[in-house]
Each structure stands twice: as structure tokens, then as C-alpha cells.
Amino acid sequence: MMQRLEKILIANRGEIALRIIRAARSMHISTVAVYSEEEAGALHVRQADESVSLGAGSLNDTYLNIEKMIQVAVQTGAQAIHPGYGFLSEDYRFAEACAEAGIIFIGPDAEVLKLMGNKMEAKQFAQKLGISVLLGQMLIAGELNGEAKTLEYPLLIKASHGGGGKGMQIVGSAEELNEKLTQASRAAANYFGNGEVYVEPYVEKARHIEVQILGDGHGNLVHLFERDCTLQRNHQKIVEEAPAANLPASVQKKLLDAALLLGKETNYSGAGTVEFLVEPDGRFWFMEMNPRIQVEHPVTEEVTGIDIVREQLRIASGEPLSFRQSDVSLKGHAIEVRIYREDPEKAFAPSSAPVNFYRLPGNGVRLETDLDGDNEAGSQFDPLIAKIITSGESRSDALAKMGLALKELSVHGPKTNLLYLKHLLNETSVVNNEIHTAFIGEQLQEHLDGLQKSRENVSREVLLAAYLHLGFLRKQNEAVDTWEQVGFNRLKNEVEISIDEQVFPLAFHSRKGNSFQLQVGDKSFTVSVKETDTQCLTVSLDGMNHGIFWSNHPVAGKWLDSDGFHFQLTSPDLLEDYHGEAAGEEQETAEDEAVVRSPLHGKIIDIQVKHKQTIKKGEVLLVIESMKSENHVTSPRAAKVKSIAVEVGSQVTDEMPLIILEDI
Template sequence: MTGLQRVLVANRGEIAVRVIRACHVAGLEAVAVYSDADEHARWVRMADDAVHIGRSAAQKSYLDSDALLKAARTAEADAVHPGYGFLSENGAFARAIDEAGLVFIGPRPSVLEQMGDKAAARSAATAAGVPVVPGTDPIDNPEDVARLAPEIGFPLLLKASAGGGGRGIRPVRDVDELLEVLPTAQAEARSAFGDPAIYLERAVPQARHVEVQVLADDHGHAVHLFERDCSVQRRRQKLIEEAPAPGLREETRKALASAAVRLAEHVGYRGAGTVEFLVDAEGNFYFIEMNARIQVEHPITEMITGVDLVAEQLSIAAGRPLSLAQESIERRGVAVELRINAEDPERDFAPTPGEISELRLPGGPGVRVDTGITQGDRISPFYDSLITKLICWGDDRDQAYARARQALAEFHVEGVASTTGLHRRLVTDPELTAGPVHSTWLEQRLG
């Protein structure tokens, strides 16, 4: 690929495998990184080269920007793909990559910083004419909190400005509860994100979580690749995603896509990104955040459009214009993604690290399996507990869910407890399979 030759994959697990594959298909060399815990991992074996970056704890390896930059130089890479999570949305890391003369495969540092600050992102959305949930700018004075909260209306959400991935969010029912949790929320925001700033946002009851996939290049082109529904969540962590979102009115679907592209154009976005919305029962929608990276659930968009999103990321980073025009992107069928984690639903979803003593993966028409492990590998206590993603496509929802049920019947893992049983129950639940559910549906279902 013109402009790129050797890419450092600054991540681990299934997304590292995914990026390495895309690099090889594009004719690029891929360099893996690994911590002590991941020395013999699947993506390390797949890569053309691999560099050790530190100890097992993420702060000493995958979150160590200096170690990753040193690894890029050692490997003589000319670009860095951050994957998702870890430093993928860290503006300072992206800037350090740029200043080192390397290509950061993602948005510009200034855009990462703007979209990473939830209050700044809200302001950008408003300026782009995208509806936002009623809320405030960052605040830290308890007197301001007590004054502004009733104007917004309860119930509301107390959010960390630098939060993301469903973290740094506390629901509150009244002023007394808000003032009680404010100091703790600020301390947690400082500890988790390095920034104590918080803001208030009105809660939208029984809303759906719908996100729009966008791609944009450095030549003034931006497109959407339709939407995904991510409403099957527990504690704001997604378990099942579906594309396209079921049961949306066509005018709502088009308006969501238009708003997402408008925001991407307004901020000068580059690469793959996702604009996330809440959609209420009447079809009103509100911007909540932009994930300035590839998403965990990107495969279902690939399945319904036939577009390789990571290949597009690499092409855009090489300076090429988008290979797609909006009118050429077609949607076909329905795809569902099931995130199978090494967690025990019977013990409040406690992580269950350990060795995968047996692993049998499904197959068949319309079934895709994305995983970073093989039998004999270990689920580490230091990182996310994802075992695999089962992605199932069908001509319609019925076929997609039928294939999901068959894939789960074939899937087998031993050595760790997993969410497989829960997923088997969910894909047969008549409320889920009959139509859309809201983002608190699963928690209500689980009691």
C-alpha cells in the first residue's frame, strides 16, 4: 500500500489479530507488541515481528506510551494502529506518534482531544446541528450542581467529562443524592481518567442505544455505513449488537445517519469512527458521544455492507481518498454480534481468568468468529475478559438469530466460566427476537 509499509499494532487480543490480518491482505508488514503475560499469544505468532513492551499490568505495557513509541522505533515501523481501548483515543499518544514522524492510524490529535472531552463533544455536536441530551458544561462547584440540576430535570446522569465505554456514569434521582455522590464521582474520575471534571445530563428513560458508523478521509469526503443497535447491555457494557437497528422508522434512520456525517465533517474527522445516540420511544434521538476509533462491534457493519473497515483505515492513513461513495454503499441482510466473555453470570459476572483447556468454535454459512485465543491459551486477569465474538449474518432477523442459536450450540469452552449460557437464553428470548429492546431491558430481565 502506497505510503505505508510496516505497521505497529499497539494492542492485544482479537483486535490485534484483526488488524494483523488486514495488514497482510493489504501487503503490509505487521509488528505485534506483547507484555510478559502475552509472550506466546496468538497475535504474536501471527505477526511478522514482535516487540516486548513491559510487564503484565496494562499500565506497564499497553498503556505505556513511551514503551509503545520505543517499540515502533525499534521495529522500524512507519505507522501505528491503536486498535480500540488502551491508548486508541489518547490525543497525547497520537501527537507523540505524529511528532516522531510516524503515521497514527486514526483521527488527528486535536480531534481525539475534542471528542474525548464529553463536554467539548457536546458543544461540537450542537454547533453541527446535532441534537444533544439536555445537560451542562463541566462543573465542580456543589452550589452550581444544586442550582443547575433541577433546571435539567430528574432523573439525571452524573458523568465524567473524560469518561467513555460506559464508565464514569452515575444515575441520580434528586439533589440530595447528587450532592452525596459528587465528591466520590470526582475522585473516581480523577483516578480513572486523570481528569476530575464532571457534567450533568438528563436521563432518557427506556431509550435505545443506537450508533452510526462513519468513515472520513483527508480529502473532504465522509460517509456513513448505516447504524447498529447496542441496547442489550449490562452496566453499560454491551453483550449483543445488531445491524441494522431493528424497528426504526426510515425517517429516523436517515436522520441519524445524516447527523453522524454532519458531525464528522464539522470536526474534520479522519478514519473510522462511531457516533452514538440515544433514541427514545417516539423516535427522537440525542447525541451522547463519538468513539474516535474502530469499535468492538465493527464486524456486524462489515457483514451487512461488505466493506472492510480496517482496510479503509489503513488506506485513509496512507493518504488515499475513500474508496467508497455514499451511493455505492448498500445494506444487505441483518447481522448480530455476541460477545462471549470469561465471566460468571451466577457470581455477578465476576471475571474467571484461567487456561482455556478446550475450545470448539462454530462455523457454517453466515458465521464469523473473531478471537485472539486458541486452545491452551490463558485468559489473563490483567486485561479484558473477552474470549470470542460470534458474528452471525442472515437475509433477515429470523435467519440471523437462527444462525446465532446454532453458533452458540456449537461453541464450547472449558477451563473458565463464560457468558455462553446467558447468550443462549438471550437469543431465544421472545422479547429480544420479536423486536427492539431498550438499554435497561437486560438489567431488568436479570433482576
């Protein structure tokens, strides 16, 4: 039945909410945004035609609250709800609630969601259709009753009622099964509202290939070819591309046919993705079907020219697809990278510090982000900062454009995977597409060592010259009040500047405009510094140009970004470098004590030690949840627990004391 959509509610946030708003606006459909109290100023709230608060609290109180979503839709007169991805997008109870309220759910019907939402049942369904599957079994933490020893390892634990790699765990032996089951179940309950998990055989050296399908209520079912999502960390995709490179045509056809068969047999309506593991010999295994829009849908749009979100809205209106299978063809290649708030050096642990400066790539690059000049990307619910998408006539063209885009990108504040992505995409194995799903985990330390060497090669003289301009010479050139310059009447052009706490005495003289002579140790350099854009400098040192991004460090001095590496620079000769109590005072401890501090913002969800307990080096002390992932804080040495400064449920911030240890 045709029903022209005039208003939709978007039951999501961040970049996907903005993506849906953009598509709806192009079809003259008004939008209603929802938000948690903490995100009242978010960009999706300001971009939508209307916005309604879901109140404060956890995900269960806000974005996972079905009753509230329905109430908001009814209250605002929205005819339909687009769930985006994650959150309620795969919850059949939400689709049922929409139907009961007379609201269109923009996605497949509840029965399909129920079938595909239970990963075990979905596999059994696919197997009956003759599609190869990796059969698994349900397990409950704490109730194994000897089952652990009967299983074949390695195993992969997955959430039964959700996707996206949330909570996945690889298990290598029976001894670690119960602990990892507990972790996976807790993560599944937290993110999907259901803690059921299952295990299946872990396939090594495989590629992760998925097929995008679209179906309408008029008998049309099409594929939009495949995507390669093999590059993952902690089972979370960070690089996606379309089409899959070096995929034999015979294997591609079988994958496309299998995806269409699943769509046909479920009478699929809407956008969906069928995911497979593909082994080097061409064998493949059905993993799951995600009955929703995917994070990585832009790469498919780039190579097919089809707006998938617009098609979702057409289907929800009762209209047929705007094209047929014979109209779908591939043009060129597209790559997407996900810029995350995470620290690769700490096993990709989330980093929830606020963004205090960013610079996005320029023309020719597709950006999906909720960063804007007035409001930073939210960090409470999702570590994603931005998606960068580049396209070209070939894979090498798209990779080259991505390299340039990442060079232009800068984010200050949280730790990010930006530098790691730059390094990863230059790896010979990645360039030649000789990769598998465990590639990042196996090569991580080697990649980090390479990054550290590159960081050491960044010119300290360039950093010093940039900071000298920002902190000293610009002020002199602007002829500001000398009281704003501490000690300039006595410095005689000699200062001390620290780079990440390493002190460099230096001198500068023979200044003319933005040019000067810089003396660092026994070396002398001719330098000029120009401000080429807001918070962007070009430093010319002995005729070589270097681009520098800068921002004020939240505690002391400035962040300087050179070649993507961040450095904190301070000087005792500048009053601005001392922020009093903001800099924080180190807690005094006795020689036999050690303070274990929080590595990130988050919430304490488990404390595994007790007062006076003797612990080993590397033993887990407690678990912090941040941005829907668990982070284990371990003991730096063998010791005894002297005191515990937090409790389960405590909110913690970077560097907050958690546990004090003492010698045994």
C-alpha cells in the first residue's frame, strides 16, 4: 500500500542520523531527532526539523527504550521510524511495537528480524537452503558442566541477538572459556539488551566478504554486489572497500546467489547485508544477515551510484525500487576508513577525552561525521569520530586518495587510530590485498614499532620553531602588552622549550618578519613560519616546508601535530603554560606504594580483587566499560592491595586513582 512519507522519526544519533536526515531532506520528508540529555547540542539534533529529549540515563533509558521511541513518534506525528544501525535496528520487539502503534518500521518485518536476530536460527535456516554454515551451540557462563573440554578449539564467541563484532571473543583453550563467556555475555547484554551468546568454530586466514541486498514489496530483489570488510581490530571493522579485490568471479557469483536466495526465501523488504567468511581456496561460510543499513554502506553507494537510504525510504512508502538488477553495475573502487577514539598502543582501548581541535580533509573526499564547529562528536555511546570515503577508477587510485585525505585530517584531544590507519594502508600486504581477519592482531606490534620509529624521525627543530612562533615571536610581532610576556625583558632571545617533557635550550636571533635564525645546541637553522590557515602553520626550515596543526593543550602548553604525530610543547618562560590546579598534583606515595590510575573515562563494572589480597603482575584488577567495550586494568607488578578507591558503578576519568598497591 502506497503511503507518501511526510515525517519520520530517527531512532539513532551521530553520523547515521545525519545521513538519514540528508536523504529525507532530498525527498522533502521532515525529520524528528531524539537525543539523550547529554547530547542536547549535538549536530543531528540541530539539523533535524524537530527534536525531542529522551531524558538522561543509560542506553536502556534512552536509545534502547522502545516505549519512549513510540511515544515520541506518536507525539510528533511521525508516520515512520528509521532505526539506523545498532541500538533498536534489529530488535523485532521494536518492529512489533511500531506495527501495533500504526507506525511504519523502516526495515524488514518483525518475523524476519526475529529469525535473523537469532544467529543460531539464522544459520539453521541458511543451512536448509543449502548454504554452507559454521554451526555453533549456545553456552551459558558458569553452567558449562564439562562442556568446555568436549569442544574443539579455537572457538569464536558471538552475541546471539546482535552484530557488529560487539563482545566477540576468540577462545584458544578450555581453561579460558568460562571467563570469556562471561565477558561476551556482559557485553551483549549491555549493547543489545540480551546476554545470550553462542560459540562456533574459528576460521583462520579467512576474508570477511558481505553482500548488500535490497528488496521491496513488489517482488523486486536485487544485490548491489559485495564489500570487503576483512581489516578488523578486536572484531570491529576499521577499513571497508567495494568491490572485493581479487575475488574470483566464480566465488563472487556464488556469494551473490546465496545472498539473493536468503532474501527471496525470507521475502525480504528493505536494505540488508548478508555476511560470509571466505577461505583462500574459495570455500565460504554464511555468518549472519544484518537486516538494516550498515556503517559501511557508503562504499557501495560510491561504486553503484545508488542512494541506499533513499531506497529505504521509497520502500517504506510502498513504492518499488527505482531500478532493476540489470541497471546495477560497478564503476571504479571505493574505500572507507573509520576514525575511532581509541589507542592502538593499548589494544585499541577507547579514549573519551573531548575533541578540542580537528581539521577535516578537503575536496573529493566523502565525509560522514557529526563533528562540527560548535559541538564535538559525542563519546558516551560510540567511539566513531568520522568515516572517510575515497573513490577512484581503480583500487590503487582510491588508496592514493585515502592517503592524501588522512594526511589532511587532524584530531586533537582523544587518542585516535588515525596514524595507525595511515601506516596500515601503506603496508605491502594491504596494498597487495594479502590479508585476513586476524591480520591486524598478528601484525599489530610490528606496526606499532614502525610508528614509533617514524615518530622518532619527526624533526624536533620544526616543532621548536613552530612553538617559538606561537608562544613568543607572534606576541612580540603583535606588540602586545609586555606584562603578557613573562620575562621577555630579561630573556635576551634565549628560552627553554620542552617537547613531551624533554627540555631543549635554544636561542633565536636576526629576526626579520617571520624569518629568524634558530640555534639548538650546536646547530643553527634558517627558519620562517607562516600562519596558512586557522591553527595551521607552514614551517620552512633550511628551505624545506613542513605543515603543522596546533591547538591549546587542556592542561599545559600546546599540542603540535607534525606528520600526524602529536607532541605536547611547554615552556617555563610562558605564564600560559602553567594552569595552576588544572595541571593536577601528583599524589604523594611512599616508596613501597604504587597508584594504579584509570587509563580512560568510563564506568567501573567489575572489581576482581579485595583489600589485602596478594596479586601477580598482569593480574586483572578491575574492568572499566567505556563506549560499550570492556577494558581490563591489570597490575603493573606483584604486590598487595592496600586500598581500593572506587566501587562498581563509579564513573572514572583519565588518570583517576583506582587502586593503591604496596609491597608484599
